[in-house]
Structures are given as C-alpha cells and as structure tokens.
Amino acid sequence: MLFAVQQPWFLFLITFTFCQPHPSSSSNHSTYYHNQHQHQVDHRVHVHHASLSLSSSSAFPSPPNIIVMLMDDMGFGDLGINGDPNYDTPNLDALASQGMLLTNFYSSSPLCSPSRASLLTGRLPIRNGFYTDNVDGRNSYTPQEIVGGISDYELTLPELLSFGSHYHSALIGKWHLGHRPQYLPLKHGFDMFWGSTNCHFGPYDNKARPNIPIFENNNMVGRLFEDFAINKATFTSNLTQIYTRKALEYIQSNIDSNNRPFFLLWSPDATHAPSYRSEKFINSSRRGSPYGDALVELDSAVGQIVQLIQSNPRTANNTLIFFTSDNGAALVSKNDAGSSGPFLCGKQTTFEGGFRVPGIAWWPGKIKSGSKFHKAASFVDLFPTLLDLAEVPLPTDRDFDGSSLAPFWLSQTDSQLNSAPDRPIYFYRGNRLMAIRYGLYKAHFWTWTNSWAQFKTGIDFCPGSFVQGITTHTPSNYTSSPRLFHLGRDPSEHYVIPVNSAEYKTIIPTFFQLYQNHSDTLIPGEPVLNWCDNSVMHWSPQGCEEYNKCLPVPPSNPYKCEWPH
Template sequence: MDFPVFTCFVFCLFYICSASPPNFVLFFADDLGFGDLGCYGHPSSLTPNLDRLAAGGLRFTDFYCTSPVCSPSRASLLTGRYQTRSGIFPGVFYPGSIGGLPLNETTIAEVLKPLGYATAAVGKWHLGYGANGTFLPTKQGFDQYLGIPYSHDQGPCHNLTCFPPDVKCFGWCDIGAVTVPLVHNDSIKQQPVNFLDLERAYRDFATNFIITSAKKKQPFFLYYPSHHTHYPLYAGTGAAGRSLRGPFGDSLFEFDSTIGNLMATLEGMGMINNTLVFFTSDNGPELMRMSRGGNSGLLKCGKGTTYEGGMREPAIAFWPGVIKPGVTHEMASTLDILPTIASLAGAKLPPVVLDGFDMTDVLFQNGKSKREVMMFYPTDPTEKLGLFALRLGKYKAHFYTRGATHSATTPDPDCPGIAVLKAHDPPLIFDLEADPSERYPLPLEGRPDIQAVVAQIEAVKVQFEATMVFGESQISKGVNPDLEPCCTPRCSPKPTCCHC
C-alpha cells in the first residue's frame, strides 16, 4: 500500500526517518479530574504507569474537553467538532436512545481507514446504539469493537459484584433498563457484564489487536475509552485493595495497570518508537460521589459545570525519541486530536467545518499552540443562550454560570444543582494564570486594560456564534425501550429476561 511522502518527511524532521506510518493509541478516562493522577499532584493515587508516561512525555496544564458530560465530549474528541455541530446534546444517550452520532460525521478512524490503518475501539462508546446497532463503532470506521455501548451505570447494578470476592456495587444505578451488555463488534457477548473480569477482557482484546497489527506490519489506531473512574466503581482481583485511596483508587489503578501492560506490548513488539500515545479524560469528576468520585484539584467545581473543574483535564502525550519530556502551558483540546493525527498520518481532513488545530508544533518543538480560544457550552446548549463561557489567552469570561447535581456535596455554593442559572453582563472575567481556581473576578471599574479584554472576548463570541450552525439534536429524538440491547430479544418479561 502507498502512504504519503509527508509521513516520511515528518519522521525525518524529528530524527526518526522511517517509511512506516505512525501508530496511534488514545486512552480516554471517564469522569477523571484534574487532580486525580499522581503526576498531577494527588498524594495517594497509585498511577505508576501514567506517571512514567508524564515523566517521559509531554504533560499539559491547560487541556480541555468540550462538554462536562460524556456523550457530547466523546463526539467532539472523535470528530474534531463541537458537539453542537453534530447534534450530540442535550445531555447523554441512553440504552434505548433513538439517535446517535450521525453516520455522516467523520471520526478519527474514518480519517485513517483510507490509508490502510487497522482500527479498534475497546471500552465505553456512549455515542448511540440504535436499531440493530446502527450507531456502534463498527459503523463509524472501527474494524473491531469490544465494550459497553453506553455508560455502565445505565442499567441495574445493585445485585452485581464490583469488587472481589463478592462486594456488591455501591448504589443502584439505573433501574428499569436492561442489564448492562458487553458487545463484541455488533453482537452481545455477555449480559449482564462481569465487572471483575471486564478489564482483563479489554486488556486482552487491545493486546491482541496490537500484536496482530504488528505481525501484519499494518499501522493501527487503538481507541481505548475506559469506564474507569465512572460510578459505579469496580476493579478485579489484580487491583482491588491495592490503592491507599479506596475503591476510587483501586479503579484508577486497574486502568493504569492496563496502560502499563499495553505499553509493554508496544515495546515488546518493537512499536514503541513509532507510536504516539495520548491520554486524557472526557470531563471533570463527579463530586457528588464524594470519596468515591474524582478530584478536580485546585480547580473550581466539577462534572456538569462549565467551571474549570468540569472541563480542564489531565493530558499526556508520549512518543519516545520524538516528544521531549516536559510540561506545556499551551492551550489545547480534545478537538485538536483529530487534526493532529491526520497531519502525522498524512491523511485528508474531512470536508466539513473543524474546530480543532494541529498540535504538532506543541508536541514536537515545544512551540506555540494554534489554539487561542476555547468555547464552553453547557450540557444543554441552545442557540438562544449560546456560549456559557469563553477563554481567550489567559482570560476566561463567564456569560452564564450554573451548578450541577454532579458537582454537589462541595462546600462551594456555586457548584451544586441548587446554584441556578445566572446571567452576567458584563461577564465575570478571571485571569486563569494567576487564579486557576476562578475565585477572584477581575474588576472592570478603573481598569481600561481589562475592559479592552472583555470587549475583545465579546467580539470573538459574537463572531463564533454567528458561524455556529446547530445540528439536529440526536438526543432529543427520545428513547424507545424496544431499542435497548437484549441478547434474547424476543424474551419476556423485559428487561429482566435479557440474560446470557
């Protein structure tokens, strides 16, 4: 197969001349906060493998997702487009959701497929299931898939085992839906899923994919959206009880161990020096779970909010011999991953409006980011309200603020759901370099310099919103219980009979 000359140029540019196109491994944690990893300052998290990636790679301090909840954030990651364009709002998909990520949206996998890449997804999809699996990863450019097609709390869990030997899951999860299925490609392999064995199954699947691709000498893209550390927390025998942090720490350690295993596989197959590994998370921590939820560190609030704790994430890029170890304070986003991968592979970009930028200057040359602005949409964006917040350079302006149930239990009164929607005119403005915790709004009176910043931000907002075309809401299409995945589809009574 023929690969673009650009690929060899990129490798020669960074002192690794090779005719082989690069591989890509993308790890995506779930509900992980800015302060949850050891390398981001948590004193009791056990994350030795991620800490090693951070020590040997590039650690981001100003990296953002696009939504403080799962489905829209995942849509943006895979398409390089704000979720408003693809219609992945309001909220998230459910087991019986009628809609899904539109098939005319182009994912990273579909960008790479024309170049002969093998593609696989393992873990949490959460971009729709649909009639007969219409919206599964295998319909969106992935050759293979093993995982739960939505969030693993979207089904009853009170009688399931989450920790060995037989420690039941904490909480009840969603009642009235089918038990959570494990799907292989487009078929249900197990229902309900066995949490104690789930991470091993994922690890084995991902390991086999890497080994098979290496033996075929075929470039590959592995997308690993983990369920860790979303509620309900779980961990198998190799991780349970290992962390000082309790169930959350054990869950995180299990994912970290899988990352270590897959890195060892890349090294053992001789692929480590030809693979870009990227790690980040979908949104901030679910603070309402208290010690069983994540930690946003010094950032304000968490999941469900457009404060920094809801949308600024840990992020690590690792590529031995290509990415120099260090820390970058340049602004970047999950939106930037698709254009970056396309640039490195020499792939064509989709012929649509993209909101991401190529990060290669940041990754390889410690250069400046092309991203100057980050937009913040709430979980339920509307054209009438528009953006809730906007970051320009080091300044962030809040046009609206609102708490979220996901961020309850914190002492900050701005975080829980009882903190109702407030409009701010002029906007609240913060200097995120001096005040990343968003505690001290900058005064406008007597500060012509800050007034000028606000005017510039408002001009950028007007310009952006004038060009934003909202896609048809896929989540508003509603839910049909008959679409809930069931391994015995004609059984009765549902949902309890869906068991295999």
C-alpha cells in the first residue's frame, strides 16, 4: 500500500494550517471556515500555496479538474456495460472501458436528497441531518414545503476543494439540499449554479403548489412548465439539452480563462419520472420508451462532454470524471423507470436495487483503462477520495464515514487496485440502520418495503419480486438474528443463509460487532427533514420580480412532515 488510507502524513501538516475548533451547534457554520469564505480570494491564495507545497511532497498528480456526473434515479442495470440488453449507452460503456468500472458502488441513501447530501458532505444522512425522526425508519427528502436544508455546519465538497486547492465549482442541474435562500448552492461552496432546486414531478399548479423555479446562482430565471417546458403527456423537454450546453460552456470557460482547477457537479434529472427527452431523441432508444430515450440523450451528452475534455490539452489528461446515480432505479414508476439489473427491488428500499448504483471513474493516464474495482464503496468514500486526489486534506474536526480510495484507484494493476481493505457499507432508512454489508456478506437487521396500505394503492417498490420474510410490508425487526445474504453467489438477495448453518454462525458475530460499534459511536446530527410549511414553497423566490413570477406567499403554518415510506 502506497499511502495510509485514512490520514496521509501530510494531511496533519495542512490541517494544522487552517483547521479550527468546530462549533458546538450544528446550526451554525464553522466560524473559521465562514471567515475564510468571506475573504475568499485571500484565503484561496493562501491555501493554493499550501496545496502546491503539498504537491511536491506527495506522489499524487497535480489536482485534476473533477466532474461528477450525478444521474437521477438511474439504475445500476441501465448501462449496457452493466448488462442492459438494450445497450442504449455507448458513450458510458466507452467511458467505463477507457476508465474504471465500479461493480460494487453504493449511494448512501435509497432516496435523492439524503444521498446527494452524503455525496457533498462525506457523511451519512444520519450525521449530516438529512433524515427525519418524525417516524422511525422512514425515507424523507426535500419537497417544496420542506423547512430545512443543508446545515451551515457541514463542509461541502466544493467548499473544501475551494478552500484547500483553490477550485472553482459549479452545479449544473438539480440541487435538492434545500431551496430556501440560506440553503442554495452558492451558500454552500459552489461558485456557480444553474438548475432547479427540487424535483420536476409535481403536481405543481402555482395555486396549491408553485411551479419549481430554475435558478441562475441565487436568483430565479424562470419556472419549469412555464418558461422551461416539460410536457408530461409526451415526455418531452429541452432541459437535458440546456444542462448539457451549460456544462460545455462552463468547461470551455475554464479552458479559456481559468488557471484554477474546476469542480463541476453535473446533475441532470431527465431519468426521474416523468422522464423526458428532447424532440430529436424521441424514439432514439432500443428500449423503446421515453425513459430509454432520456437515457440515450444523457449518454449522448456524456459523449459531448468527454469529447470536449479530450479535445483540449488543458483538460485531456487532467480531468477526472466520476459517473454515478443518486439512488437505485425508481421501480415504483414501472415502465417509466430504470433497471435494477439483477438486484432486488429499487429506490426507497435498503435492498441492493435501492443502493447499488452505476460507478465509473475516468482519468486517462492515471486510472487504468479497462480496470474494474470490485470492493464495496459508497458516496461517503467518494468524498474523501476526490479530496485526496485534489490534494485537499480531510478536516479533522468532525467524523466522516468513508475513507480515501485514491491510492488504490491510481494503481496500475488489478490486484493492487482490488487490494483495498473491505469497509462496511451502512444501509439506513431515515433514522434506522436497516442493513450492513461487509465483504461479500450483507446482514439485514430490519426489512421493509412499504406498508400494506400503500402497497394496496399500487405503490410497489419491488415489482415482480417477492422474497419471504425479506420484501416485507410490515417493518420486520431482525436485530436479534439478522437475515444474512452472500452477495457474491446471490447478488439478488434471494437465498437467506439459514440461521442455524455453520456459515451463518461464523459470519454473523462480525455483523453484530459492526452494528454495535457503529451505533455506539455515532452521534446523529439534528434532523433537518422534520418540518414542513407551505409558506416556504417557491412562491416568490429571489429574482421573481424581474420575470414577473412572484406569487402571493401564504401565512406560515409549520407542521411535521408526513413521510409514508
């Protein structure tokens, strides 16, 4: 092993130069960081120097540009390279062939907002606050009526990249970490934002619920359905075209004028139901559905972005692309959903179909072409890995849930690459630790799909699947005898390992210990997804006057959000 995974020695040096005691309250931003942020230019110069001095003493290459392509509800099985028989993703398949395919990569939640929060904070939702405790073990997210959003205490990936290595950061696409002014991307590390704060699925009517705005930085520039058309009947919209053009422009502007590395979070949402594609992609997919067409359009966009990166010497060998999705396929949307491939169930669940997502890391010359990373890893590992590759030290003032995989990902042999130590993956649903994966085993301490009441209305997170005692409609407590699966020989979680088998008895103590250690040491963050209030919806976002898009704001009436799943 080339480097200590958790704490390369030089990190200690650097943390000394800028880390300060963290605040006791999670509702306040780190004072030190906040001060730095207010004096951004000076600070950046300072840290940039520190970073440069690091470069010379580390074996990592100079900080690369980083593009994280974060899809919405795209399933593991949607990519040709992951076995979709339609092979509608030639550009992604090529990206994986030229880079590294992650076969055991996980989001950190089976739902959008908490998962995205983990990607950007390196911390599980239970720590960064993206959960509810209104009810135990329920998924929650940021609908328009949500009061909360990302805490100022959290240090986001763009904040640390900017802080540590002078990155310029942009978010193009969906945000979903809170839409009130204090939660917007530019308040949390991004230098540029163009996109939506919430889902496009509605129903929105500007009466009960306003249409979602598109923001440029802190101001709205129009609303979905009004100024940025989405036709839910024909599944058409030009949004992917716009998001792609914005991404290309952003990259080009960095090529043209910027000496700083850039971080682009490209986060289109065309594969979230109702899926959409632009006119010219109608009937473009072999899959033969709007969802398939949306996939083809996104794949085509990936091709364009890669081509731009490759066409310029300033980016060609100095840009890391990481492609993934915020959670598993939303099988609840049936034909308008992605594919879980061989995995059980989909979005909303803690089975493999809810968490296992596409993972491709591409960095020509640095990440071995055609390699495959088979170790289990998740969004909370991606966070320290990207920081490590960007030569930015991980702050020491708080707990992070992952560790850097950079030394392994930069290996030039498959065996070195896959010599990364096993690390546990924690599958939470809201405030409840439902399952743990470690090595090839996965133990379910709780199982639940959704309630009988919901299921009987046709809401099915596991269409076509039924595993006795596993795909349960009553929350089932197995904390005293977890349901154990071997994901190597049984990736579909179909065959429970008998509780009285020798294998079970050998393996299960490790899981009890992991569960206990994790639960004993974890300090949950304040939940930010408990409270709703219709007055916080997008009635009159900043900038609405300019576009004549202001709507009357109803009086405030906070209530505990309902989270049925």
